Amino acid sequence: MGVKKLSQGVKNEGNGSNDNVFASCSFSSLGLDSNLCEQLHERLGFEVPTLVQAQAIPVILSGRHALVNAATGTGKTAAYLAPIVHLLQGYENRIQRSDGTFALVLVPTRELCLQVYEILQKLLHRFHWIVPGYVMGGENRSKEKARLRKGISILIATPGRLLDHLKNTTSFLHSNLRWIIFDEADRILELGFGKDIEEILDLLGSRKTAHDDQKNTVPRNSKIQRQNLLLSATLNEKVNHLAKISLDNPVMVGLDGKKIEQISTAVSNDHSESDEDNEDQYSSKMPTVGDYKVPVQLIQRYMKVPCGSRLPILLSIIKHLFEREPSQKVVVFFSTCDAVDFHYSLLSEFQFSSYPQTEGIRQKFLGCKIFRLHGSMVQEDRRTSFQTFKTEKSALLLSSDVSARGLDFPKVRCIIQYDSPGEATEYVHRVGRTARLGEKGESLLFLQPVEIDYLQDLEKHGVSLTEYPVLKVLDSFPLQKNYTKKSVFLDSHPWVLSLQKALEAFIMSKPEVDKLAKKAFCSWVRAYTAHRGELKRIFMIKKLHLGHVAKSFALKQQPSLVGQSFQKQAKKRKIFERKTGVSKKRKVGSVTERRP
Numbered sequence: 001m002g003v004k005k006l007s008q009g010v011k012n013e014g015n016g017s018n019d020n021v022f023a024s025c026s027f028s029s030l031g032l033d034s035n036l037c038e039q040l041h042e043r044l045g046f047e048v049p050t051l052v053q054a055q056a057i058p059v060i061l062s063g064r065h066a067l068v069n070a071a072t073g074t075g076k077t078a079a080y081l082a083p084i085v086h087l088l089q090g091y092e093n094r095i096q097r098s099d100g101t102f103a104l105v106l107v108p109t110r111e112l113c114l115q116v117y118e119i120l121q122k123l124l125h126r127f128h129w130i131v132p133g134y135v136m137g138g139e140n141r142s143k144e145k146a147r148l149r150k151g152i153s154i155l156i157a158t159p160g161r162l163l164d165h166l167k168n169t170t171s172f173l174h175s176n177l178r179w180i181i182f183d184e185a186d187r188i189l190e191l192g193f194g195k196d197i198e199e200i201l202d203l204l205g206s207r208k209t210a211h212d213d214q215k216n217t218v219p220r221n222s223k224i225q226r227q228n229l230l231l232s233a234t235l236n237e238k239v240n241h242l243a244k245i246s247l248d249n250p251v252m253v254g255l256d257g258k259k260i261e262q263i264s265t266a267v268s269n270d271h272s273e274s275d276e277d278n279e280d281q282y283s284s285k286m287p288t289v290g291d292y293k294v295p296v297q298l299i300q301r302y303m304k305v306p307c308g309s310r311l312p313i314l315l316s317i318i319k320h321l322f323e324r325e326p327s328q329k330v331v332v333f334f335s336t337c338d339a340v341d342f343h344y345s346l347l348s349e350f351q352f353s354s355y356p357q358t359e360g361i362r363q364k365f366l367g368c369k370i371f372r373l374h375g376s377m378v379q380e381d382r383r384t385s386f387q388t389f390k391t392e393k394s395a396l397l398l399s400s401d402v403s404a405r406g407l408d409f410p411k412v413r414c415i416i417q418y419d420s421p422g423e424a425t426e427y428v429h430r431v432g433r434t435a436r437l438g439e440k441g442e443s444l445l446f447l448q449p450v451e452i453d454y455l456q457d458l459e460k461h462g463v464s465l466t467e468y469p470v471l472k473v474l475d476s477f478p479l480q481k482n483y484t485k486k487s488v489f490l491d492s493h494p495w496v497l498s499l500q501k502a503l504e505a506f507i508m509s510k511p512e513v514d515k516l517a518k519k520a521f522c523s524w525v526r527a528y529t530a531h532r533g534e535l536k537r538i539f540m541i542k543k544l545h546l547g548h549v550a551k552s553f554a555l556k557q558q559p560s561l562v563g564q565s566f567q568k569q570a571k572k573r574k575i576f577e578r579k580t581g582v583s584k585k586r587k588v589g590s591v592t593e594r595r596p
């Protein structure tokens with residue numbers, strides 16, 4: 001079969017400088033309309049294409065299906081939006097709103113939906129007859145229906161809401177649909193949207209075996225009626241089924257030879273069997289282990305931190321980062337929404353006399369602006385956090401994995417993974433929120449001593465980390481009067497001990513934060529037990545001392561006390577599962593997000 005690898009007209013990958021990011025050609029040399037090239041320059045500030053854009057744009061212009069794999073922050077969004085806008089503006093008969101939707105971009109989260117929409121708006125500035133729009137969970141359905149009725153030429157959507165409109169909004173016209181794009185394809189599937197996606201493809205007549213029936217506007221330079229694109233920084237076995245059912249003879253952009261061979265075999269598989277029958281056979285042929293592309297200039301480090309000292313060390317590291325460079329942005333990832341809420345309250349309010357001379361004077365421990373973002377927040381708060389953190393020059397964002405994919409927060413200098421991410425793909429996307437487009441960035445991964453084998457798991461994917469000098473950072477903080485000696489052990493370091501004591505006292509004095517801490521503890525334990533596959537061996541709840549886990553939420557109570565509410569929840573869950581037959585236990589990462 002004709003799967004093709006593309007690497008034309010671009011510079012070879014270099015060593016972390018701009019050579020590694022940008023191509024040596026212009027947007028117009030790739031065949032894009034001159035007005036569009038001006039928009040790319042004037043509205044988005046793009047002077048030359050990135051490497052992935054230089055590779056993908058000609059492929060997409062040619063009408064071929066494509067699977068695009070490039071590191072985080074390398075410009076994949078414009079790589080698919082620009083050629084689509086080019087092709088649409090070039091239709092002989094100008095498209096009209098009443099023609100309905102021509103291109104559909106599916107994204108895993110609401111924030112990514114808004115982000116892609118904003119970029120699209122800028123690209124379309126001079127092409128007012130091409131209408132951008134979005135539909136996503138959390139928005140007003142009737143308003144969306146009205147917009148769909150008027151007509152949206154390029155529609156960005158989250159899968160659940162799109163499916164809803166496909167089934168229930170009769171005025172949603174998609175008979176002219178020519179492009180379906182899956183941005184962050186693997187994440188869409190990981191979030192459990194696999195069945196929705198299949199249904200969407202069926203409803204749109206875009207399963208590989210089906211033929212679309214476009215009749216109206218036919219593009220000038222192309223005979224191809226439907227063109228599907230899959231993009232992600234981590235294309236792995238999860239995408240195989242989607243690639244198989246949605247891509248026809250695709251061009252692979254940015255994949256190495258071995259992966260191309262594996263994916264080619266899978267994509268060209270015999271389709272006479274049912275999908276279910278094919279799935280196992282198919283999975284075994286897809287790459288399960290391979291190198292992920294992490295920005296080369298990213299400094300990746302880990303910290304081995306005993307469970308009971310995690311919280312004071314997290315606070316110390318954040319304080320240190322902002323004291324070292326007051327004007328910067330930092331993102332901290334947690335495994336659950338409850339953990340985000342608890343740490344947000346704690347970090348926003350916690351006061352501490354950190355220096356001996358200020359002992360007794362209450363002042364905020366962290367002086368920076370703090371934001372939170374997770375899938376269980378009210379939509380309006382979610383939108384505000386996302387937009388505000390984006391524009392801030394100096395701020396801290398506490399987030400669940402809802403921010404891990406695709407979000408482009410300018411100038412984030414450091415990513416802290418306080419709770420480990422689970423699969424290596426998620427590690428790669430989380431750290432990908434920094435070091436974007438050749439910029440500097442660093443990442444810190446917290447690991448407990450019993451979790452240290454996780455480093456080997458990352459190694460298998462070509463990701464290596466060095467150790468962060470955490471003791472040196474702790475030593476840089478002043479000791480209070482009653483502590484004199486420093487320690488070589490993190491958990492007996494006087495700074496850590498005094499901070500932990502202060503944190504516990506703070507929680508005791510704040511019943512509402514104490515409540516959040518208990519809730520966060522329960523969710524954390526639940527998320528920890530939800531690790532799957534190989535990772536189960538590394539992240540074993542049995543290996544942890546629950547008393548130390550409680551300490552990491554500044555809780556003094558014995559785990560059994562906290563555990564009672566956990567047991568109650570577990571009991572409730574079991575009853576729910578017995579009644580409904582639906583398991584609430586999902587993989588870590590998605591266990592936390594009620595509304596991705």
Ligand SMILES: Nc1ncnc2c1ncn2[C@@H]1O[C@H](COP(=O)(O)OP(=O)(O)OP(=O)(O)O)[C@@H](O)[C@H]1O
Pocket residue numbers: 044045046047048049050053070071072073074075076077078232233405406407408432433436437
């Ligand atoms: N040709 C270009 N010139 C300058 N900046 C660009 C160019 N293309 C993209 N960018 C900028 O690079 C950043 C990353 O782009 P984008 O978000 O599309 O990356 P991505 O590859 O989709 O990342 P992720 O895998 O994290 O989703 C954005 O700030 C974008 O505006």
